[in-house]
């Protein structure tokens with residue numbers, strides 16, 4: 072399910088994400104984060120950088136903080152897992168039409184990247200994760216997650232998606248006792264989306 076707004080944080084300085092991580096750490100200690108979120112939005116000029124209105128910016132930043140907090144809580148458990156999968160969103164493929172040579176496997180359902188474009192984010196992530204021993208799935212949507220968990224018993228899952236999709240998948244993963252780590256999209260819109268490769272590398 073997409074957000075009802077689009078965002079692009081790819082031009083926002085890296086320090087913004089460090090600040091989010093810091094705030095996420097504090098989340099466990101402080102219940103009300105609204106004032107902090109408002110400060111971050113003002114400090115990093117999120118409204119100006121993204122064109123979002125204030126309430127949409129709050130929703131976005133709140134989701135990013137929430138998923139960072141879950142990452143921190145789950146990190147220790149995740150590091151102890153052996154059998155792992157990486158779930159990538161199909162919207163981050165370089166092409167969404169037949170120029171993408173990925174093979175769709177309807178039984179899973181998932182795409183398998185055929186590595187047609189060296190500069191495709193999905194291609195880069197797929198190669199990186201496979202080298203580290205992960206199974207990789209390129210998903211048309213979060214609703215495929217339960218089926219994947221039925222086909223293979225994963226202990227740890229890294230999921231890349233927009234905040235809303237991550238929130239839905241986290242509920243499914245925790246219900247199946249899978250240790251999850253999330254990497255948020257920094258540009259959504261359901262096509263030509265972007266995630267940060269360095270963040271993914273560190274998470275894997």
Ligand code: SF4
Pocket residue numbers: 164165166170171172173183184185186187188189191192193194
């Ligand atoms: S590199 Fe993979 S995911 Fe990217 S466009 Fe080619 S086949 Fe599709």
Ligand code: SF4
Pocket residue numbers: 072073074160161162163211212232233236256259260261262264
């Ligand atoms: S931005 Fe990508 S991950 Fe989010 S809902 Fe759209 S297709 Fe799914």
